[in-house]
Structure formats: structure tokens, C-alpha cells
Amino acid sequence: MNFIMKPLLIFILLVVCVQVAPKTDFQCGCVIYTSLPFMEKNADCSQSSANMKCLAQLGLSSLNLSDTRLRKVPDLNDPGFRAIKELNLSGNNITELADWKFGSMEELLFVNISHNKLTSLPNKEPLSIKMDLSYNQLEDMTDLVPLIKAKVILIGNSWHCMCNNSLVKQMYRKFPSFMENNIVCKKDDQLEPFAMHCHEIINNTENLEPNATIASRVLIVSIIILFVISTIYLLLKYFFDFFFSPRPQG
Numbered sequence: 049m050n051f052i053m054k055p056l057l058i059f060i061l062l063v064v065c066v067q068v069a070p071k072t073d074f075q076c077g078c079v080i081y082t083s084l085p086f087m088e089k090n091a092d093c094s095q096s097s098a099n100m101k102c103l104a105q106l107g108l109s110s111l112n113l114s115d116t117r118l119r120k121v122p123d124l125n126d127p128g129f130r131a132i133k134e135l136n137l138s139g140n141n142i143t144e145l146a147d148w149k150f151g152s153m154e155e156l157l158f159v160n161i162s163h164n165k166l167t168s169l170p171n172k173e174p175l176s177i178k179m180d181l182s183y184n185q186l187e188d189m190t191d192l193v194p195l196i197k198a199k200v201i202l203i204g205n206s207w208h209c210m211c212n213n214s215l216v217k218q219m220y221r222k223f224p225s226f227m228e229n230n231i232v233c234k235k236d237d238q239l240e241p242f243a244m245h246c247h248e249i250i251n252n253t254e255n256l257e258p259n260a261t262i263a264s265r266v267l268i269v270s271i272i273i274l275f276v277i278s279t280i281y282l283l284l285k286y287f288f289d290f291f292f293s294p295r296p297q298g
């Protein structure tokens with residue numbers, strides 16, 4: 049029995065291993081490899097010239113176009129790119145993004161566009177995916193508005209910090225740690241952290257609050273106090289009525 053079972057088991061194990069093991073091959077000018085556990089296909093086209101039409105046929109879930117001398121985001125409108133979750137465009141010469149959409153990639157979760165030449169960002173809609181924007185040439189602080197609630201990496205950009213600008217003050221008041229952790233300001237030929245560069249507005253944060261928000265807070269607090277007082281009153285009234293009011297005899 050053992051004599052037959054052992055080789056059979058080993059054979060079955062081998063077949064399973066070969067099926068499950070990640071495969072690597074060369075297609076469309078890129079290295080294509082599968083990743084576990086769902087056997088997703090990834091294309092690593094780093095430092096090579098990819099055939100995009102060909103790649104679109106593969107049903108990829110990640111695409112690495114880093115260091116491929118791109119000057120703009122390539123055409124990614126083919127529906128074959130729909131399942132891509134991760135796009136790597138780092139180390140290119142991309143100077144602008146038209147919007148936050150990357151062709152037909154509807155399931156995109158992360159884009160790495162670090163080490164490019166981006167000088168501005170789309171500022172219509174908020175960014176909803178994770179993005180590495182480090183080491184670009186971003187400098188206009190109005191570009192920060194769509195990023196403020198997103199997961200972004202911004203190191204390696206030197207911002208033109210307008211400390212006295214009302215938008216900047218507002219962003220600082222609402223998201224102080226975002227500003228302090230992500231923004232490095234240009235100062236003459238040097239760089240200075242936001243907190244140091246704009247210490248005047250930081251020192252005066254308490255005075256930045258517009259009267260409207262103060263008024264609405266006062267209103268909310270008053271309503272809560274009123275509610276608590278009336279609840280206590282009603283409870284006490286009920287308590288006294290129950291125990292101390294004369295009961296009808298009968």
C-alpha cells in the first residue's frame with residue numbers, strides 16, 4: 049500500500065506546487081509575474097519600452113512603468129486596464145496630470161509618481177486614492193486642497209509657503225499635523241519646515257477661528273445644556289409625583 053501511496057502523494061504535491069508557484073515570463077516588452085494568493089498578473093516594465101496594446105490583453109492587476117523616460121502619463125484608456133490596482137510611474141519626466149483619473153483604471157488604489165517633474169496638480173476634485181508625490185517640483189499651496197484628506201507622500205517638494213494666505217491659515221487650523229508633517233517651505237535658497245516658516249500664524253491659531261464657527265459651537269452647547277436641565281427636571285418631577293403626591297383612596 050505504502051509502496052503505491054507515497055509516490056502518488058509526492059506526484060500530487062508536485063503538480064499542486066507547479067500550479068501554484070508564481071510564474072515569470074517576458075511578454076509585451078515587460079516581465080510578467082503572478083502573485084499569490086489570487087494568481088494576479090503584474091507587469092514590471094521598469095527601464096524597458098512596453099507595448100501598451102499588448103499589455104491591455106493580459107488582465108493585469110499592477111503595472112510598473114518606472115524609469116521609462118515618460119514625459120506624460122501614457123494612454124491607459126483601454127478597458128483591459130480596468131483591474132489595475134497599483135500603478136508605478138516613478139522616475140520619469142511627467143510634468144502634469146490632467147485629473148486624478150488614470151484611463152480606465154477604476155479599481156486603482158495606489159499610484160507612485162515620485163521622482164517626476166510635476167509642477168502642479170489637478171485641483172477640481174479631492175484625491176481619493178493613495179499617491180506618492182514625493183520628489184516633484186510642486187510649490188503652489190493651492191494644490192494642497194484636494195490632498196488634505198488623502199494618503200499622500202509629499203516629501204522632496206519645496207513649497208512657496210504663503211503663511212498669511214487665508215486658505216493656508218484655514219488648512220492649518222483644520223489639519224495642523226498634515227501641514228506640519230508634509231510641508232517644507234522655500235526660504236530664499238534654503239528650505240524650512242512649515243511650522244518654523246509660518247510660526248506667526250501658528251502662534252495665533254486661537255485667533256484664526258471665524259466668528260461663525262464660534263457662534264455655532266455656543267449654540268450647540270446651549271442646546272445640550274437645555275436638554276440636560278429639562279431631562280433632570282422631568283425626572284425629578286416624576287419622582288416626587290410618584291412618591292409624595294397623595295394617592296386616591298379607594
Ligand SMILES: *[C@@H]1O[C@H](CO)[C@@H](O)[C@H](O)[C@H]1NC(C)=O
Nearest residue numbers: 092094110111112134135136
Ligand atoms: C515595479 O513596481 C512593483 C510594484 O509597483 C514592484 O513590486 C517592483 O519591484 C518594481 N520593479 C522595479 C524594478 O522597481
Ligand SMILES: *[C@@H]1O[C@H](CO)[C@@H](O)[C@H](O)[C@H]1NC(C)=O
Nearest residue numbers: 115116117118119139140141
Ligand atoms: C528627463 O528629461 C531630461 C531633459 O530632456 C533628460 O536629460 C533626462 O534624462 C530625463 N529623465 C528621465 C528620467 O527620463
Ligand SMILES: *[C@@H]1O[C@H](CO)[C@@H](O)[C@H](O)[C@H]1NC(C)=O
Nearest residue numbers: 094112114115136138139160
Ligand atoms: C515602483 O518603482 C520604483 C522604482 O523602480 C521602486 O523603487 C518601487 O518599489 C516600485 N513600487 C512601488 C510600490 O512604488
Ligand SMILES: *[C@@H]1O[C@H](CO)[C@@H](O)[C@H](O)[C@H]1NC(C)=O
Nearest residue numbers: 138139160161162163180201
Ligand atoms: C515610489 O517609488 C520610489 C522610487 O522612485 C520609491 O523609493 C518609493 O518607495 C515608492 N513609494 C512607495 C510608497 O512605495
Ligand SMILES: *[C@@H]1O[C@H](CO)[C@@H](O)[C@H](O)[C@H]1NC(C)=O
Nearest residue numbers: 210211212213245246248249
Ligand atoms: C500677516 O498679516 C498681518 C496682519 O494682517 C501682519 O501683521 C503680518 O506682518 C503679516 N505677516 C507676514 C509674514 O506677511
Ligand SMILES: *[C@@H]1O[C@H](CO)[C@@H](O)[C@H](O)[C@H]1NC(C)=O
Nearest residue numbers: 243244246247248250251252
Ligand atoms: C511663536 O513661535 C516661535 C517659534 O515656534 C516661538 O519661538 C515664539 O516664542 C512664539 N511667540 C509667541 C508670542 O508665542
